[in-house]
Structures are given as C-alpha cells and as structure tokens.
Amino acid sequence: MGYVTTRDGVEIFYKDWGPRDAPVIVFHHGWPLSADDWDAQMLFFLDHGYRVVAHDRRGHGRSSQVWDGHDMDHYADDVAAVVDHLGVQGxxxxxxxxxxxxVIRYIVRHGQERVSKAALISAVPPLMVQTPNNPDGLPRSVFDDLQAQLKANRAQFYHDLPSGPFYGYNRPGANASEGTILNWWRQGMMGCAKAHLDGIVAFSQTDFTDDLKRITIPVLVMHGDDDQIVPYANSGPRSAKLLQNGTLKTYAGLPHGMPTTDADTINADLLAFLRS
Incomplete structure (x- = not known):
C-alpha cells in the first residue's frame, strides 16, 4: 500500500498486492466507495496467481479530499499516475x-496499448442521463434528487442506498447482509462530500459513446438485468454494441452490486475472460 502524487498535487492511495512478475489486474471502484469494495475480487485473483492493484479515486477513501477535479478526465489521469508509478503497463x-x-476514459485518453483487456461491470457507459440523443436515459431529476439527499443527510443516504436498490435488498425475498450495508456506509463516509456531489454529475452526464467506438481491445461487458442503479437496457447492451471487440454477458436477476452479492459467479467469469 502507498500513495502517488499526481501532477496537480493530489495524493492517490493505492493497494498493490502479489508477485512483481505476475500478470496484473487494475480494479476501478464505483461511486462513492473505495478500493476496499474489491476485497472479494483481489483476494480471489491473488489465489489464482495474479498481481492486483486498486486505488481510491480522488476525494474518495484515503485519497486527498480535494474540492476540484472530480470529472472523468482527471479520474483517468489519476489512474495513469498510479500505473506509471507502479510500472504496470499492459x-x-x-x-x-x-x-x-x-476505465473507458483511461484507455482512450492514455492509449489502449497500455491495456491488455478490460471488463465493465454494471458500468455507467455509454450515457446515463436523458438527452435528445439519449431519450431512454434517466431524467436529470433522478440525479438532482441524489444530490439533494446527499446534501440533506449524507450519512442516512449512505445507509438507505445499500439497504435498498444498490444490492437489490429491496426485492421480495432478498437476504440482506447488514455487514455489507455497513461496509458500504463506512467506505462512503470516508470520502469527501464535495467529491461525491460532483461525482454524481461525472458518472451521469459524461457521454462515452465516441470513446467506446474507438476501443479495439477485448472488453467484457457484465451487467445484471435487475440493476436498479444503472438500468440494463440503456447501458450494458449498448456499450457492447458500440465496442469493436465487446462481449456482453447478462446476469438474470442480479443487482448493481453483483461483484459483492454474487462474487463467486463474477469472479469465475472474469477469470475465464482473462485467461481466454
């Protein structure tokens, strides 16, 4: 574990586990969490001979709580700083x-020759918000409401979200894990409220359509069809179609947080993809 300082002076926390000469996987966490959200994956891939790296996005987890730079270009540049520092090209x-x-913005902004393969899990591309060119997106009011809840009572909001739609715990018969809920809350509350507020704009309003079209490396798109956070129809299938070498894998009934709720399934499919 350590820190790297970016060109604009932000300290980015990272974990780097495993043999130096092993094949490397770099994990990129979701909003508003941290590298800790990848525990189930990092331990699994360590056991299968990989070197695993994960960082806390700026303003998240243990990285600097800066007030600015919370956009996809800065996020991608911060990843490049970690990759360059560790020398884990490819x-x-x-x-x-x-x-x-x-991941998508990093590949396009810093060169896909730096990446062997990529996987997108419950991911926000191509574009979440509704626009004239994206009529099936979510209305802007959905994201305005997220920001309003964060401003009103971030601690309660960060308990309600994992207790309900994030992990599908609001579905009939769901077996909610209080530990998982509290771990989500813990990670969220470690971060910077301003970073998280701006991050809602970054993940909802960034259009990755042209980025996806430019990528030629193999990309596995994994998405649950009961994702209540990033709805399936306007995300996974569209991303896979836009990619030149994309493969869609759909998970019936699985929620947004399926890397945690269904780690065994996700890990096995990721391993098969990376070994292929």
Missing part, C-alpha cells in the same frame, strides 16, 4: 459502475 483493467467509465 495490465487488464476492471471497472464497476463509475469505475467502468473511468
């Missing part, structure tokens, strides 16, 4: 939710 990059957008 790694596979795996992103969940907002982290999926971060």
């Amino acid at each position: 790694a596979a990059h795996v992103g969940h939710s907002t982290g999926g957008g971060e």
